Amino acid sequence: MGKNKFEQGEYEEAPAHFYKALEIRLVKNNSELIESTQLAIDATLKMHNE
DSSP, rough: OOOHHHHHOTTTTTHHHHHHHHHHHHHHHHHHHHHHHHHHHHHHHHHHHH
């Protein structure tokens, strides 16, 4: 959902979905997915602040 919101330019809504995904991925301890989610959060916040 976060990726969808990001691609639609809805940078205010996307982070909430990415943070939820990060919570799930932290529990599952999947480092590759954790890293990609953190990158997505950073990119979304950057786009939101521009």
